[in-house]
Amino acid sequence: MDYTATLLSNGIIVFIGGRETNDFLDVDINQLVLYDTTIDKWSSMTARGVILENRNGHSAILTPDERIIIFGGCKGYNETILNQLAVLNTKTYPYEWSIPQVSALNSAPPSIQLHSATLIENYMFINFGRNYQMQNSDLQKPFFYILDIRNFTWVIQFEPEQSPVTTNSVTPIATVSIINTSSTNTSNLTAEKSGQIGIILGAVGLSVVIITVAGFLGYKFYKKQKYNRAIPTAGQIQT
Known part of the structure; x- marks a missing residue:
């Protein structure tokens, strides 16, 4: 005992x-x-x-x-x-x-x-x-x-051991790095998509302009041809 x-x-x-x-x-x-x-x-x-x-x-x-x-x-x-x-x-x-x-x-x-x-x-x-x-x-x-x-x-007093500062600082740095990398990737993807949309919109706008100009020129040509057929030539008046 x-x-x-x-x-x-x-x-x-x-x-x-x-x-x-x-x-x-x-x-x-x-x-x-x-x-x-x-x-x-x-x-x-x-x-x-x-x-x-x-x-x-x-x-x-x-x-x-x-x-x-x-x-x-x-x-x-x-x-x-x-x-x-x-x-x-x-x-x-x-x-x-x-x-x-x-x-x-x-x-x-x-x-x-x-x-x-x-x-x-x-x-x-x-x-x-x-x-x-x-x-x-x-x-x-x-x-x-x-x-x-x-x-x-x-x-007369107890002094517990302190955890190393580097141990606590590693995780936040890694987290920030991951977050920043993720944000950069997201920004790159967004910029890439925005560029693609801009190209598409530009192509559509150019097509509309070309079609509008072609239509206008075609209309002018049609009006001129109609006017020329309506006015008699000199030979036709003498007869």
């Missing part, structure tokens, strides 16, 4: 610390219990590195580079532990414990157990829990503590 279970990317669950349910004695935290979910097999491993204090009621988070960071807890029932923070490197074999150098201790949480730990980007949030140095006292206030896991510094 009161242990942590952390699932690695390779499918292995690492069980750390806790107490036995029969006699409530602390489990040897340097003797890790492993469960491989891919082959359904239990195993154990003795971690190397520093000899870590046994603890229960602690928390654990997994970092992107496959380190397990544990925090808090206590030995036995209410015995204080010396190092609240410890790091287990799962990229080595066997796994290796280390104690990080922690900065800004004035912003660190008190000695707590039965709390929660959540990793958000590069920050570990410690929430709630019980301060075992104060009898029958829970942390009633909504305090939370933030650890920057990049340099193991307790900080």
Whole structure:
């Protein structure tokens, strides 16, 4: 009971610390219990590195580079532990414990157990829990503590990573380009159709003019021929 279970990317669950349910004695935290979910097999491993204090009621988070960071807890029932923070490197074999150098201790949480730990980007949030140095006292206030896991510094504010500006600017540029291209194509099609209509109208207009002129000339020629037939010649008068 009161242990942590952390699932690695390779499918292995690492069980750390806790107490036995029969006699409530602390489990040897340097003797890790492993469960491989891919082959359904239990195993154990003795971690190397520093000899870590046994603890229960602690928390654990997994970092992107496959380190397990544990925090808090206590030995036995209410015995204080010396190092609240410890790091287990799962990229080595066997796994290796280390104690990080922690900065800004004035912003660190008190000695707590039965709390929660959540990793958000590069920050570990410690929430709630019980301060075992104060009898029958829970942390009633909504305090939370933030650890920057990049340099193991307790900080007082959370600075989320900003998305790159170029990521947001690519889509509008592409959209504008597509819209402009579409508008240009539409304009070209419209101009082409307008040109074709202009040619047709010009041809029709020219045809009308030609027909009108030809009709007028034909009418003039007809009138002249009719006039000439109506006037007698000199020979016809003498007769």
